[in-house]
Amino acid sequence: MTATSVVVHADPEQLAQAVAARLVVKIIDAQAERGTAGIVLTGGRIAAAVHRAIRDLPAGQAVDWSRVDVWWGDERFLPAGHPDRNETQARAALLDVLPLSPERVHPMPASDGADGDDPEAAAARYAAELATAGGPAPLPRWDVLMLGVGEDGHVASVFPGHPVGDETRPVAAVRDSPKPPPVRVTLTVPTIVTADEVWLVAAGADKAAAVRTAFDAAAPTPLPAARVHGVTATRWLLDRAAAVEVRPDAGS
Numbered sequence: 001m002t003a004t005s006v007v008v009h010a011d012p013e014q015l016a017q018a019v020a021a022r023l024v025v026k027i028i029d030a031q032a033e034r035g036t037a038g039i040v041l042t043g044g045r046i047a048a049a050v051h052r053a054i055r056d057l058p059a060g061q062a063v064d065w066s067r068v069d070v071w072w073g074d075e076r077f078l079p080a081g082h083p084d085r086n087e088t089q090a091r092a093a094l095l096d097v098l099p100l101s102p103e104r105v106h107p108m109p110a111s112d113g114a115d116g117d118d119p120e121a122a123a124a125r126y127a128a129e130l131a132t133a134g135g136p137a138p139l140p141r142w143d144v145l146m147l148g149v150g151e152d153g154h155v156a157s158v159f160p161g162h163p164v165g166d167e168t169r170p171v172a173a174v175r176d177s178p179k180p181p182p183v184r185v186t187l188t189v190p191t192i193v194t195a196d197e198v199w200l201v202a203a204g205a206d207k208a209a210a211v212r213t214a215f216d217a218a219a220p221t222p223l224p225a226a227r228v229h230g231v232t233a234t235r236w237l238l239d240r241a242a243a244v245e246v247r248p249d250a251g252s
């Protein structure tokens, strides 16, 4: 049974520091238990702040980074190395300075990759990579899957009211994304909810309404942010401005 918790930090910087510390401890615990850890990164401003904070965290030295599997929850479908790709940003802020095993880093395909400018083929390719890494399981084991939250309540590239929300395949192409760029590749809701823990990380007053609506059980159509959860834990990690409309008894 998944438990939902809400932790509120003073500001975006403290939030990023706390998420980084929490993630590093989670990786250390997973490696103590199984020897490896699997994490799923996301894109956006708060993710970038978290990546920088992990890079600068001394406790990161206690992680065996060569035994961490890194995946992405979504990607902006752009050429390899494009500065707006989530992969490019994560590599520049964090991954390039960690002693990771290159074969354990699993970026989503780029628009100039093996399938060319075909996001459906790219989504199918990433789904095949997930299945291969899962071995006997349909998907790899993820200890933590991190998500940002959009002002409209989107997570990864699952946007409210967009057909991607009904997608049952593990990975989907997204066209006409309301957030630029318009073409994206994303893990779908049924895939996201297989992670052991799902962390929704949001900062800023412009996220307050989406966060409030996600906790509103009476909302007519649940936002993507309200539809995702982890197998054992769902953690809302917020700054004060994003949490301003959350009731103190939110969570379970």
Ligand SMILES: O=C(O)[C@H](O)[C@@H](O)[C@H](O)[C@H](O)COP(=O)(O)O
Binding pocket: 042, 043, 044, 045, 046, 047, 074, 075, 076, 086, 147, 148, 149, 150, 151, 154, 155, 156, 157, 179
């Ligand atoms: O590719 C992306 O843009 C994301 O993965 C997206 O889901 C992001 O995480 C949210 O939009 C929050 O972004 P901010 O932290 O910048 O608000």
